[in-house]
Amino acid sequence: MTEENLNKFIDKSFEENLFSAVKPDFAECVMRQVELSKRFQAEDKKTFRFVNYLSVFLALFITGAGVFLAYLISTSGKENTEADYVPGAAETIEKWIIKFFALVGLNLSESTILYMLLVVVIIVLFFVVDRYFSGNREITRSDSGKI
């Protein structure tokens, strides 16, 4: 009986002394992190959807350009050789682009294209930095307070 009691005492002693409790505000901190994680997951979904749309747009654009070129070729005279189609198509595309820029008040010149490229590079850089450098913030402690 005493041996049995001793075994029970040992088991109870282990249970009491192995146990450690977290700080009282631990659960709140975890829930804040979970909320942040949820928000980031939603943003990731949005970005994924945006990339999907962009891919579809590019695919449609390339297909459209192909159809447009095919149309140009088919409307040109039959005596034209292959070498004549390319400058003809390029000229037409250039004309359309110049018309488009004129419509939005831009005169297409070398410097305009350079400025535009610069703006595109800045936008791409911004997205890259935003995506890969501030995207890890969910696992830093600064956002939710140290636990």
Add this chain to the structure above:
Amino acid sequence: MREIGPDIIKRIRAGETDLFREIVDVYKDRAFSLAMKILKNREESEDALQESFLRLYRAIASDSFEARAKFSTYFYTIVYNSAVDSYRKYYSGSFNVTSIEINDSNYRDGDELSKSIENRIDKNVYNPAHGTADRTLELNEIKRIVRDYVEAIPGQYSVILNLFYINEMSHEEISTLLKIPVGTVKNRIFRAKQKLKDLLTGYYKEELFEYLKN
């Protein structure tokens, strides 16, 4: 301990994030005890545990959680792995629950328990001859021996003891989680208990049996 059912998982997955708090409340302390046995540092253990809860939430939210195993076993596996990863990160070494470093050529299985506690216990403090007739003081001394012993147990034992006593896992579940034979699990638990028994009966046999009678 309350086991989390599939209905709660389904509801969290459906967007009821607040229900995740229930899981945190049920498991936080028991999982923290496990992390503490590996990392032996409160802050690092809480970080590892927080990461474990986030991993669990993401697994539930992204449908990658499948209730194949018992929920508690699944979660404690995440906690164990997170704590071992943190141990590797903070201490630049791997936490090995199987190997016990003993350099003594006369080593006998289980000696590491004696060594760890003997270094810690001041025999003069625990000598009943110095004691007093006051029962409360004796009981406090017994409790102190137990506390010192549990604190001094090497990680190779304390992780298994924690999984058994605090996380309420079976010998088989512990064996699967730690990838060690069931026999080793049983042997470590038995030795740890036996050593404490020897220690207590060695210092306070009469007092202890007197206390246990009541």
